[in-house]
Amino acid sequence: VQRWRHFAKHLHPLIELVKDFREPEDYPEPAPSSLLESLAPSPTSFYDDLIAHCLGLQAKDQHTEVLQILNPYLKPELGEQNLWHLAGISLYRLLRFADAKSCYEKALEINPDTPMVLNSYGFLLQDIGMMREALAAYERAIEIAPEFAMARFNLSTAQLKLGDFEAGWQNYESRWYGSAEASNHNLQLPKTPLPKWVGQGGTENQSLLILTEQGFGDTFQFCRYLPLLAQRFRKVGFVCSMPTMRLMEWAYGNGIAMFNRIPDNYATWDWQTNLLSLPLAFQTRLDTIPQNLPYLAIPDIVKRHWSERIEATGIGGLRVGIAWAGRNTHLADSRRSMAFDKLLPLFNLSNVSWFSLQKWTPGDVRPAIPPGVNWIDWSDEFIDFADTAGLMSNLDLIISIDSAPVHLGGALNIPVWLLNRFDGEWRWLENRVDTPWYPSVRIFNQPQFGDWDSVISSVLQEMQKLSIPARPKTLQQAGILPINRNHVQQEQRQEQAQQNLTLEQAMQLATQLQASGRLADAEKVLLRILNSDPNQAHALHLYGIMMHQAGQPQRAAEFLEKAIASDPNNDLFLSNATEIFRQYRQLERAIAFGRQGALCNPMSASVFSNLGVALFDANLLDEAKESHLKAINIDPQLVQSLNNLGSIERALKNQDAAIEWY
Numbered sequence: 245v246q247r248w249r250h251f252a253k254h255l256h257p258l259i260e261l262v263k264d265f266r267e268p269e270d271y272p273e274p275a276p277s278s279l280l281e282s283l284a285p286s287p288t289s290f291y292d293d294l295i296a297h298c299l300g301l302q303a304k305d306q307h308t309e310v311l312q313i314l315n316p317y318l319k320p321e322l323g324e325q326n327l328w329h330l331a332g333i334s335l336y337r338l339l340r341f342a343d344a345k346s347c348y349e350k351a352l353e354i355n356p357d358t359p360m361v362l363n364s365y366g367f368l369l370q371d372i373g374m375m376r377e378a379l380a381a382y383e384r385a386i387e388i389a390p391e392f393a394m395a396r397f398n399l400s401t402a403q404l405k406l407g408d409f410e411a412g413w414q415n416y417e418s419r420w421y422g423s424a425e426a427s428n429h430n431l432q433l434p435k436t437p438l439p440k441w442v443g444q445g446g447t448e449n450q451s452l453l454i455l456t457e458q459g460f461g462d463t464f465q466f467c468r469y470l471p472l473l474a475q476r477f478r479k480v481g482f483v484c485s486m487p488t489m490r491l492m493e494w495a496y497g498n499g500i501a502m503f504n505r506i507p508d509n510y511a512t513w514d515w516q517t518n519l520l521s522l523p524l525a526f527q528t529r530l531d532t533i534p535q536n537l538p539y540l541a542i543p544d545i546v547k548r549h550w551s552e553r554i555e556a557t558g559i560g561g562l563r564v565g566i567a568w569a570g571r572n573t574h575l576a577d578s579r580r581s582m583a584f585d586k587l588l589p590l591f592n593l594s595n596v597s598w599f600s601l602q603k604w605t606p607g608d609v610r611p612a613i614p615p616g617v618n619w620i621d622w623s624d625e626f627i628d629f630a631d632t633a634g635l636m637s638n639l640d641l642i643i644s645i646d647s648a649p650v651h652l653g654g655a656l657n658i659p660v661w662l663l664n665r666f667d668g669e670w671r672w673l674e675n676r677v678d679t680p681w682y683p684s685v686r687i688f689n690q691p692q693f694g695d696w697d698s699v700i701s702s703v704l705q706e707m708q709k710l711s712i713p714a715r716p717k718t719l720q721q722a723g724i725l726p727i728n729r730n731h732v733q734q735e736q737r738q739e740q741a742q743q744n745l746t747l748e749q750a751m752q753l754a755t756q757l758q759a760s761g762r763l764a765d766a767e768k769v770l771l772r773i774l775n776s777d778p779n780q781a782h783a784l785h786l787y788g789i790m791m792h793q794a795g796q797p798q799r800a801a802e803f804l805e806k807a808i809a810s811d812p813n814n815d816l817f818l819s820n821a822t823e824i825f826r827q828y829r830q831l832e833r834a835i836a837f838g839r840q841g842a843l844c845n846p847m848s849a850s851v852f853s854n855l856g857v858a859l860f861d862a863n864l865l866d867e868a869k870e871s872h873l874k875a876i877n878i879d880p881q882l883v884q885s886l887n888n889l890g891s892i893e894r895a896l897k898n899q900d901a902a903i904e905w906y
Contacts, residue, residue: 291317291324298330307334318347325354329361336364341372341693359389363398370402371667372693375674378402397422404670412670413524424575431458434506434518441515443525450514451479455506456488457518459571460629463488464651465671465681467495468534469522474499481513486795490630495540504795505827508861511895512887533680538657546634549762554638559618561595562712563639567602568663570647579665579694580646584611586696589704590643591617595712599639601632601649625764627794640713643703646672654682661706663699666690747773751782763790781811789820797828808837815845822854826861834858838871849879856888865892 294317298310314331317324332347348365351358366381382399385392400415425431434455441452452473456463463484473480474496481501484492493502507513517525526532554563569581591598597618604610604623613619626632633652636642642653642660646669653660664672664687672679677687688699745753750773757766767790773783788803804821811817818841825834838855845851856871869892872885879885890905 307337310334325351359385359392363395393418393422401670405674409529436516438516441517447477449478452477453481453513453516455518456484460648461651464655466519468539470496487628512891540655542637547637550634551638559597561597563597565599565601565639565642567644567649582696627763654685657684660685662687664689666693779810781807785817792824813844815841815848815851819851819854826858831862849875849882853885
């Protein structure tokens, strides 16, 4: 498994397991290779070199070669536990689970109390469905080596999968050191000076900063805790990813501050915690999972946009969203994703319209859709998950492998059918066809490892039982975009009408589209304006704002600067540029824009307020205070400046003054 690569440096030779429980500075320096070569051959040095060579091959995924090398030495009479262990690892990677199990058991016959072997054995047992045996192996490894983070993390996933949330959440905190993502540096504990909140009381007048982690699905699954935190803290902030931010703002923006990066200044925050530590903090058990569904919300105007798009296609029948592959960077992607061809039996169903929820990258090859299938792929228009959610909210059913659409549909309380791999994640529990996390989700599990055909067969049988909504029916293929003459003609009429708009009307339309979350449509209007006039300042400015919303900082900065170059005295442009460049940590540019805006319009409260925030981030506290005081002189009810004045006084150790401003 991938996580073994992280331990390769500790496995020369593997028998020196104690190294895993020492500080790095306690390790002896390895002897130079020239010195090793000068030593007389001995059985120990031979096996050490053999192990080192095999580890190098395993790091390159050359597992067949490893087995060929080890095979002559896999003899019980030699008593070389490490060789049996290495052979088990390579067999596991080649999905030869029965043979891997046999090798691990032979290794444990030689020494039953080797933590690394027990961990490997438990990991295999977990993957083949022997959960309780896996649990025992992990527990024994931890009993021998309590600091063995990898085994503790694996223990946590087994406990959670078996429903032991009390112990599982506690041990899950080892993910920062023991998970495969941690070993690959894809999961790192954020460093902040704030103490970690793990459920302490007495926080009603304090503030909490929550830090997102792991994948998009984790954000959708665990953001359900945010309203509970708002009841326990005076102020709550959530640092989330740009692709999820619009959804988070729609659901929680009124009571929780949203950030797309960790703030540099912690003066206004008392506590921090990580998103997936919230179940531990709330002591969540199977029967206390927060269930206020749906806890994500889609504005009516966004729902209506996608509803109109669907109706315009003329495609009828059951509307089903489909996702068959996740991000290939996921460590278990080869197991959780399936080949598109596996879905083909489902496309024989009549009265079904399929909506692709796959998000494509430039190198992806899109599948060939069989003739006669009602297929729509609007995913190129998805700027973020808010667009995906808008479409999904108009569908009858979502069918997806274990990826973000399952969590998004579950959080929206939309019917979801999860196509789950045999060794499913801990969150889906063991052998369940339902889930306490999402009442609207139904699980179709592989009956054995890699068996997608049985899963699709079960889904096909269940779809044949569904009632088809009374909608217009068509058997035409939609292709990548729906082939519907009425819809095409309608779009052509819309484009022609937009071309006949005045500049002012076009800008109003683009602003309305942007405000309603229809960023792709707004972009089309703005690009049409900019094709006619590349220096149109308001179009450049709005396009820059949209690129910021879409998480494209370079393009956002480029277009904002172009807007200001075209209209250097526009205080709105300068105010927004101040805040956005501050968020990008370009503080000198942010402050320069803010000062320019203050000169252009000395009566703009937003300019002075945004400038004050940038100055605060630059630790220019006196100037920041002066700027915020000017802002509230103009607008005494400007909350941002009142709050930031409290932060400034707090940073200056003036607690009474800070409380007064707050």
